[in-house]
Amino acid sequence: MVGTTAPEVSAAAAAGPAPVKKSESRNLNFFYGQFQALKDISMPIYEKKVTALIGPSGCGKSTFMRCFNRMHDLYPGNRYEGQIMLYPDNTDLLNRDVDPIEVRMRISMVFQKPNPFPKSIYENVAYGLRVRGHTRRALVDDKVEEALRSAALWDEVKGRLGDLAFNLSGGQQQRLCIARALATDPEILLFDEPTSALDPIATASIEQLIADLKEKVTILIVTHNMQQAARVSDYTAYMYLGELIEFDVTDTIFIKPKNKQTEDYITGRFG
Amino acid sequence: MPENFVSDRLARRRLRHVQERIIEFILFLAACISVATTVGIVLILLRESYVFFQQVPLWDFLTDTQWTPLFSEARYGILPLLSGTLVSSAVALLVAIPLGTIIAIYLSEFAPFALREVAKPFLELLGGVPTIVYGYFALLFVTPLLQKIFPELPGFNLLSAGLVMGVMIIPYVSSVSEDAMRAVPMALREGSYAMGATRFQTALRVVTPAAFSGIAAAYILGISRAVGETMILAVAAGMQPNLTWNPMEPAATITAYIVQVALGDLPYGSIGYQTIFAAGLTLALMTLFFNVLGHALRKRFRQAY
Numbered sequence: 001m002v003g004t005t006a007p008e009v010s011a012a013a014a015a016g017p018a019p020v021k022k023s024e025s026r027n028l029n030f031f032y033g034q035f036q037a038l039k040d041i042s043m044p045i046y047e048k049k050v051t052a053l054i055g056p057s058g059c060g061k062s063t064f065m066r067c068f069n070r071m072h073d074l075y076p077g078n079r080y081e082g083q084i085m086l087y088p089d090n091t092d093l094l095n096r097d098v099d100p101i102e103v104r105m106r107i108s109m110v111f112q113k114p115n116p117f118p119k120s121i122y123e124n125v126a127y128g129l130r131v132r133g134h135t136r137r138a139l140v141d142d143k144v145e146e147a148l149r150s151a152a153l154w155d156e157v158k159g160r161l162g163d164l165a166f167n168l169s170g171g172q173q174q175r176l177c178i179a180r181a182l183a184t185d186p187e188i189l190l191f192d193e194p195t196s197a198l199d200p201i202a203t204a205s206i207e208q209l210i211a212d213l214k215e216k217v218t219i220l221i222v223t224h225n226m227q228q229a230a231r232v233s234d235y236t237a238y239m240y241l242g243e244l245i246e247f248d249v250t251d252t253i254f255i256k257p258k259n260k261q262t263e264d265y266i267t268g269r270f271g
Numbered sequence: 272m273p274e275n276f277v278s279d280r281l282a283r284r285r286l287r288h289v290q291e292r293i294i295e296f297i298l299f300l301a302a303c304i305s306v307a308t309t310v311g312i313v314l315i316l317l318r319e320s321y322v323f324f325q326q327v328p329l330w331d332f333l334t335d336t337q338w339t340p341l342f343s344e345a346r347y348g349i350l351p352l353l354s355g356t357l358v359s360s361a362v363a364l365l366v367a368i369p370l371g372t373i374i375a376i377y378l379s380e381f382a383p384f385a386l387r388e389v390a391k392p393f394l395e396l397l398g399g400v401p402t403i404v405y406g407y408f409a410l411l412f413v414t415p416l417l418q419k420i421f422p423e424l425p426g427f428n429l430l431s432a433g434l435v436m437g438v439m440i441i442p443y444v445s446s447v448s449e450d451a452m453r454a455v456p457m458a459l460r461e462g463s464y465a466m467g468a469t470r471f472q473t474a475l476r477v478v479t480p481a482a483f484s485g486i487a488a489a490y491i492l493g494i495s496r497a498v499g500e501t502m503i504l505a506v507a508a509g510m511q512p513n514l515t516w517n518p519m520e521p522a523a524t525i526t527a528y529i530v531q532v533a534l535g536d537l538p539y540g541s542i543g544y545q546t547i548f549a550a551g552l553t554l555a556l557m558t559l560f561f562n563v564l565g566h567a568l569r570k571r572f573r574q575a576y
Contacts (some may be wrong), residue, residue: 074464076383105467115462118481130476131468180466 010039021087022096022218023068028082030063030072037063039242040082045188047087050210050219052233052250054226056265060242061222064110065190068093069081069107069222070100105132108181113197114173116165116180119252121157124165124176128184143183150216151179178209180193182217189213195228207232219229226266238262291334316555319548326542332549338512338528340546342534347546349553351512355522356557359433359504360497366437367493371444372486379452380444380474391446398442406506409435414507427509427521436503444493451485452478484569491565496559501526525554 023045030038037060041234045051063072070093072078083092086106093103108128116124123130125144134140144161148154153175157168165176174194181189191210195203210219210232210262223229229236229250236253238245246253246262257263277283324332329345335348374394378387414431418424424431455478458478479486501524509521510531523531529547537544 069465071461071465074461101467101469104465109465111458111462111465113458115456115458117459117462117477118483127463127476128466131463131466131472152496177462178461184466 012186019049021045022047023087023093025064025067026083026085028064028067028080028084028230030060030067030081031079032063033077037242037244038067041239041244043237043244044250045218045220046200046235047218048214048216050214050221050232051235051237052229053220053222053237053239054224054229054265055239055245057224058241059239061237061239062192063242065192065220065222068095068190069104069109070098071109073100105184107187107188107190108180108184108186109192110174110194111192114170114177115206116168116173116176119165120162121165121176122161125179125183127180132184144179147179147183150182150213151175152205152212152233169202171198171205174198174206175209178213179204182213186217188218188220191219191223193222193224196224200244203228214271226254238265240265298501316548318551319545320552323542323545323549325499327544327549336514338523340543341532341537344543347549348514349525349550351514352525352528352550353553354514354516354525355429355504355508355512355527356498356524356554358516358518359429359436359508359524360494360501362433363437363440363497363500364490364493366434367440367497368490369445370437371441371489371493372448373553374441374445375448375452375486375489376474376479378479379449380470391449394442395446396442397439398446400439402439402500402502403506405439406432406503409503409507421519424519425509426520427507428519429504429508429522430518432504432507433518435507436497436500439500439503440493440496443496444489447489447492448482449487451482451489454485455481484571487568488565491561491568494561498557498561499526499554501530505530507534526551529554 021044024043026042027038028038028041041064053065054060066072067080067084072185080094082094085091086095086103091098105128111242117127119127122144125147129140129143134143144204145154145158148157153172156172157163157176165173168176174197178189178194195206198206207228210221213219214234220231221233233250235245235247236250238253238257238259240261246257246259248258252258252268253262257266273415286476332347332349334350335346336350337346337348338351339346378390382390409431410426413435414424414426414428417431459477459481463477468476504524505527508524508527510523510527511521512528513520513522517520529550532543532547
């Protein structure tokens with residue numbers, strides 16, 4: 001793989017086949033106007049693994065995640081420095097000549113609060129296909145069903161695909177948003193605290209879903225909940241004040257972190 | 272100790288109680304003024320129209336194709352006035368609804384912040400121009416302009432008045448629509464962008480449907496303005512009742528007729544005088560219909576975020 005400054009993963013990762021890099025941030029800095037929110041972040045995202053970003057509020061974990069699908073481009077005054085490589089394209093996503101819309105077509109996102117569109121359940125899931133210009137009924141039908149099945153929602157909604165999405169419960173709405181993100185076969189799925197607005201039962205079903213989805217797709221998840229990171233992720237990154245403090249296999253981070261700061265946060269002495 | 276004893280520290284404070292009641296009563300009176308005005312107007316319209324319909328059968332009023340209450344051989348068919356009102360309003364709305372919506376989408380979803388802050392007050396200024404100015408603008412500027420394209424266009428016509436009225440209504444439509452779109456939460460837009468949608472797709476497929484109840488309200492407001500507009504039509508459309516669906520002809524609207532008759536010297540209580548109220552009642556019922564429709568649309572499509 002290309003030369004990198006990313007922290008190397010400890011020996012524990014060597015068990016099983018070596019992970020393949022799907023993406024990688026290299027010396028990433030990010031600025032909201034004058035304020036530097038991310039400082040020199042370098043870390044890999046491994047293919048078909050779940051990588052969790054943890055850290056106290058304001059540490060920059062959401063900001064970091066939103067660099068991957070160029071969401072910061074939507075607001076004036078934001079500035080990136082450094083690179084986010086996407087493989088196998090071997091292309092820097094932050095390059096001026098990269099079209100953010102093409103990036104978002106391959107890297108989907110699920111938000112903190114369920115945000116279904118004011119449309120039917122069917123049209124919500126079909127949205128990504130529609131904006132790509134797919135109109136063939138049979139193809140869209142198939143994709144919608146497949147996505148809803150992958151999001152474990154099909155059995156609950158198959159009889160009422162024409163209903164407004166707002167009529168679903170909060171947990172169902174979030175699974176609908178996951179189905180929406182899946183319908184376009186993304187390569188990376190970003191989850192920005194996907195369960196923070198949900199009750200424990202809905203949370204458990206989303207976590208199960210994430211575990212199932214990593215068969216197909218690379219996942220990056222921001223979470224406030226350390227137990228959640230421990231439960232769902234293969235790799236964990238601990239961030240603090242815009243810096244990456246430690247990145248490693250999740251078990252290592254939670255059982256024997258190398259960094260004192262990480263240990264303090266994990267054990268609840270800080271944060 | 273008696274059973275319903277109340278300690279001094281918990282006893283009801285009489286003075287505070289009285290103050291509260293006085294304030295409540297003043298607020299109630301203020302609310303009554305607007306309700307009482309509406310009720311008063313409706314009562315007068317109904318009472319005077321009742322007198323009118325004692326002399327003119329309702330059937331004639333609704334089906335007669337002539338409106339000549341001031342002629343010796345008087346006819347009382349509302350249809351000519353209704354057609355004038357509907358045609359001029361349709362022309363106005365064909366201008367105001369598409370343009371107003373496009374402006375709202377542009378200002379809310381595309382315009383940079385600084386431009387929006389400048390453009391919006393200017394746009395709202397359009398709504399502040401006195402309608403008599405618009406009337407003469409239509410008569411002396413727009414009509415001659417149109418006559419270059421359509422040489423046979425008469426000096427008074429519904430087209431020119433309707434077009435100018437449409438321009439006048441644009442800010443009502445765009446301003447309320449834009450507020451509705453701006454109120455759509457950013458999370459919905461981000462959801463759309465994150466799916467790879469363009470700005471235009473996001474505006475059209477997510478923001479507009481999400482703001483639909485507010486946009487419908489804006490349209491209804493525009494319709495009510497168009498139906499009730501008086502001056503532009505009185506000045507630029509001619510005041511001859513004319514049963515036509517052709518905007519290239521002169522015609523009177525309900526409002527133009529009312530202003531024409533009210534300025535004349537009709538004896539109080541004459542049948543000609545009573546026609547004002549019958550026409551006014553028709554207009555009030557039309558506006559009521561649109562308001563009820565708007566209310567129903569808003570309830571039907573309201574979304575809570």
